[in-house]
Amino acid sequence: MFKPRPKQAEVLAYRRGYMGVAAVPGSGKTATLSYLAAQLLAETELAEGQEILIVTLVNSAATNFARQVSEYVKGDGLLPGYGYRVRTLHGLANDIVRGMPSAAGLDEQFTVVDERESNAILGDAVEAWARRYPEAPDAYLAPEYVEKGRYRTQKWAEILTETARNFIKQAKDNLLTPLDVGSMIEAYPGDLLLAEICADIYRDYDRALDYRGAVDFQDLIRLALKLLRDEPAYLASLRRKWVAILEDEAQDSSRLQEDILRALAGEGGNWVRVGDPNQAIYETFTTADPKYLREFIASDEVDGRELPNSGRSTRSIQKLANHLIDWSLAHPHQTIRERAPLSKPHILPTPRGDPQPNPADDPDAVVLFAEAYSATKEALMVTESCRRWLAANPEGTAAILVARNSRGSEIVKFLRQSGVPYVENLNSTSSTRAVVGALSRVLGYLADPKSAGKLAEVYRVWRRDERDEPLAVAEIKAVADTLRRIGKVEDLVAPRLDDWLEDMLAEEDDAQQYGDLRDFRQRVGAWLRAAEMPIDQLILTIAGDIFRDVGEIATAHMVALYLARLAQTHPLMRPPEFAAELFDIAGNRRRFTGLGDDEGQFDPDAHKGKVTVTTLHKAKGLEWDRVYLTSVNNYDFPSAEANDSFIGEKWFIRDDLNLSAEALAQLAALQTGSAYQEGAASLHARIDYAAERLRLLYVGITRARKALTITWNTGRGAATEATPLIALRAFWENEREKARAREPQP
């Protein structure tokens, strides 16, 4: 049972009105919020249809939240979910819009295109635009690239896509239609070339969505807010329905999310926002800003609270994190300092007698490497360290944190080569990819049914439940090898004159294998016959035959729906194309996205004795005994200094312009009617990015319970140690020095 500590009890004393809570990492904010939800449910006499609305950031967190609340509120013989609803912002917007689609100009059957589809539509729009205006790159390519064909076409299209995506997103966040943007451009006194380009692409992109009767995620949120503003009666009914709103991870709320929740709560309504402004890591080119939460907590109408105690990490790790806050408040770069990327409160240990005491302190377990390793050397060093530590701590948990997925994949290769047990939490989890991989193999075979090699793969998939049994492994391999050598696959799977299986029996007389292959043949035969079914039905059929685990079946179901959506928008896709799509997801080359992506919350404690490779973004909310924080160089963690490079500034674009930032600045100029100065936005973007990366570093440090190792690499040769890391190391060496001085001399 949840036993609140004093600061948590203050939050749990909430009954009505607005409350804002600033929490530190590991302070139990989600548990506190879940418990508050359960407590409100127990105490509130809900009328039919009334609920407490809980809003959180990502699907996995929503799932986790729902489970936690339902644990607290079991009883009464009711079906789960009575009296509360947990939603991400997209899920909530979807609920709101589906409640009144026609007023939002949508048909009942409107579809939501996922990230992949939206990118594909945008890609088409950009390509068409670039063909119409082949001279356009002249305005932005750096002189040495103007004449290079690849830069005029491929690279230009890439950066234009990225720029247009950010522009469209921002325009939608600002509730501007393509028509609005067009009129503003006409009315603006000067020329805003990027805005004009992006407005053209926005118009084409929007038309393409229109034609499909579809909306994208931004539309969903925009339309939800529009409904709340335009339909007062509907808003009133939603206010009646959602008697209280509890918002988790509020530091990453976009302005629109805040507007939507403020509208739903209403003046004098019930709204609790909990978040850690220091962990705001989704702000680049969005309208999110941790300052909104800070301002909310500080405002007069709000009961402001803190959850400063955390039992997660050792004191040493907490000290390091706290020092990063202090250092950022005195940041050497004035503009970053003024942006206050990190703010107090400091992380405090849990009080004495707390059910979650801090782990015993071990200052030696905090190591900040100064050496300039190459990327390979860094990976090798971390791999070797992991290997040794896991051997000594088979019950421990460890993670390697990376800033980018691609770096994660590189490190995975080293772990695999060294035989270090690992689990991935990169684009998608290993378990999701295992399911997708199995399906892609079967689908791959159906796309090429005469291939004996692919049939052998299907056999492995068919016996995947036995892959951990040493005896079976050898046998499966032997049979798969035999199948791989079959000359005429049809003689096994669809025999007419010759029957490979009967011949084999005659030769080898292995009754068990015969029976096994007969079953296999029957299954494959059914799939061959089913190959023409709509893709979702085909996937469900296969899944029903090869998966037993409920989670796997659920994932397969998501895959079925995902492919069905693809089929709807790409009517010419057939088994080979579907198989290729799944193959890309299984190989981590494509993200498995969408509202239906219900990947479960990653649980580090379920992977004891293995090291998790994860991006920093995906590590949020998670903790491990030992953490390796890698690549802390001035490429992944820049500080707006002269020698820093910025991902948003492409080498082939003139004058270090960050085109996305410039396009957004032009949009802002259009809206406010103010003057636009080229280059200013690019400089400003460096500050924003540096601030966000500082918070990301803070997130990384605070994932560690007992041990933390920070390393950096020289990237492609030119990267240097990140400025904050230099500061942290100096601080830590000083601390160690002081500690040594305090130690009794022998």
Place this chain on the structure above:
Amino acid sequence: MTGWHTLADQASGPLTAAQWKLVSAPLQGKIWLEGVAGGGKTSVGAARVLHLLGRGVPAESILIFVPQRSLAQPYITALRGWTAHRGGQVSVQTIGSLSLQMVETFWFLVAGDAGFKHPQDLPNFLSLELAQYFMTRAIEPLVDQRDYFNSVRVDRPRLYSQIVDNMNKAAIVGFPISEIGARLKSALASGVEQAHIFDDAQTCAVAFRKYCLAHNLLDFSLQLEVFRDYVWAAGLARAYLRGRFKHLIVDGAEEDNPASHFFVNELLQSCESALIIYDRDAGFRRFLGADPDSARSLRDNCDLEATLDETFVMEEAVAALGAGLGAQLGLPVKAERDADPAPALITEAHRYHPAMVDWVARQVDILVHERDVSPNDIVIVAPFMSDALRFGLADGLAQRGIPLRSHRPSRALRDEPAARTLLTLARLAHPHWNMPPTNFDIVFALMAAIKDLDLVRAKLLTEMLYQDCRLLPFAKVRSTAMQERVTFDLGERYDRLAAWIDRYIDGDRVDAIDIFFRRLYDALLARAGFGFHDDVDAGNTAQNLVDSARGFRWSLDFMSRYDEQIDLSQDYVKMVDRGVIANFYLRDWIADAEEGLLIAPAYTFLLNNRAVDYQFWLNIGSDGWSRRLFQPLTHPYVLSRGWPPGALWTEEDERNLSRETLGRLLLALTRRCRKAIYLGYSELSESGFEQRGLLLEAIQSLLRRYARDGQNV
């Protein structure tokens, strides 16, 4: 008891005294019969027809009038036992079929007055799919050029179907189509952005109407208007129909529309006898224009009012559950608090949808195999029956050896493998269309067309012999070994198919597409050794495709005298691809003697009008249980007869409607259930969304109420 009484009993089961009194009422007189589902009203209707016939009433003077043809099935079944023909046949009509016959009959007398540009030419009646097709031709250029509907996100086929729907609503309610935009705007437009789409919808409706008048096309709305405003008003049809139909049986009056009620009312003035049957709790087809209030006005012209309220179906617990849910949703029913609904309600919560589907299959298995319940006495209903849900259930039940039949009222013809095969072969046979099939389409077409051809060999054949959009002869396979892999038997059948298509391509005649389908089917696919041989489903699908294509051709042939020529066949295939044609091929579902457990959308089961022992309600969290279909360009209530002009459609109206709709649906379902209801619930829907519909809320509240009242639910 008379002999006719026995015959009536045989037709519809033994009748109660109350029922028999109505059946044997005098041959002069008009009866208004109302009641709840399961009260035996239709049995009275069917027995009354036989009674009339038995008393010597000429069959051709009897009109059975229903909102849709499937509802006449009990009458058709009853009449099968009637062999003593005298004076032709009993007429079974809907407003659609009747108005079409009348307009066709009196066409040359009214076409000029009705505004048709070519009154001397024959009319061309449009099915729904053809109406959509011509709408595409008539207004698509307008929509594109003027950027109409730019603030709505609806795909084109749905957009056009909503404009068609608006026009139909105007016709059945009886207001001019020029009022559509104003009506919608005054009730729904919340901002400038929304207002202009209704203007656009109005402009398009008028443009389409002009197009129809210029080309002698009659969509349903125009057909009905011409019938009512010209044929009937001129007294021509009136005299004819009044002279012919002296005995009227109207069943399901509450499911019919005001245009039908107007017509019935007119006939009531002149007929000798009438029986009008009205279900007090129904009115499920409101979104299609059903108007129970307008139906009720027919009562004023009847001489006798009767009620059959005693249901023959429910056990006490089910009755208590129905009443409890109905009362929970605000219906004026008495919640039977004395009875415990617990034994009637069986449920288990699941997180994932597939787990719920599996639970349902297991429960059905227990009922059928352990408790000897006949699969015919079980129904599985859901608000919508998606492909995946249907497939999951069918698979789970098939594994347990439970026979089932499923019905979905609309199914895209292009989703049927047999139709796809015909379309692929048509593309292959018409290279000048420049629409070559993909390799995999050929693989699938060969598999479906050639009996026993498996995917492996179909793939081999395609890879070796499908070149430059043609199927080469089997002899072109490089080696005998490869030919042996395919087998000569299959190779020979492949050759017959390839040769047939080759002959067609090289021949000097190009068939119309429906004739091409027909020939391909007759000459090859239906023959022994080919895929459609002895396959009833494939045959039906082929027939439907032929019908659809022929309707298309006739309409366009007809148009050719007014309009430019196009390649009909190619346009047909393109329209199928776009989802304009053969998308929702509506077929009247006649309840047949099929055996097995029924899986169907809830409303389809209700319109089937039969009771079962056990019902499974799936996806109880879904909004679809209570919500009307939202469509941005149309609104069934605002365009209904009872909607006060100028009134604003509010959130409260929407809420009340949802509650009332759900309440009526649940009452209707429980009244068709004898023993128990299983609730299929998963926290996440098929699409992975958490579900919180009104049905779930109502059930949760009921459970909580009973839990608090100490009832052990």
